[in-house]
Amino acid sequence: MSNGKKILGDARRKLLIEWLTLSATPLTGTELSKRTNVSRQVIVQDISILKAQKHPIIATAQGYIYNQLSPKTRISRMIACQHSPDQTREELYILVDHGITVSQVIVEHAIYGEITASLMVSTRVEADHFCNKVEQTNSSLLSELTNGVHLHLIEADTNEQIENAIQELRIKGFILED
């Protein structure tokens, strides 16, 4: 697609939907901007327009995904956690090792109220990718805003996987308890 020609407006957004729905892996804004010969900022705008049109596009650390999988067949649970920033990798490893997808992290912010970020981390590779990205960009983890307290929305195929993961997190002291 990189023949140097800009693809305009609606045609470009149509392509974005097509690529995102067909791709088995997340696509980064940089990749999408290369394919369409527009700036990354334009892609960010396009994604906002598409989301406003109710397309289920999620921005993750790995890139954009089109969330077409019906999550209804999976079991989800909200868990309250607390840990220091350097324990993030360990926490994510425990969860993905139990076959869990860490869908979201949610924190309470003094000004913005509840902030939700999509993680969509299902493997150690994705956990590493997320942690490395946080380290590289020096961006503080959402949970640093709240003294390490945060919620995770997690998903798994079975209740047992979720219970086992929570059990291990509890032993490691990652679960927020009285």
Ligand SMILES: [Zn+2]
């Ligand atoms: Zn966490």
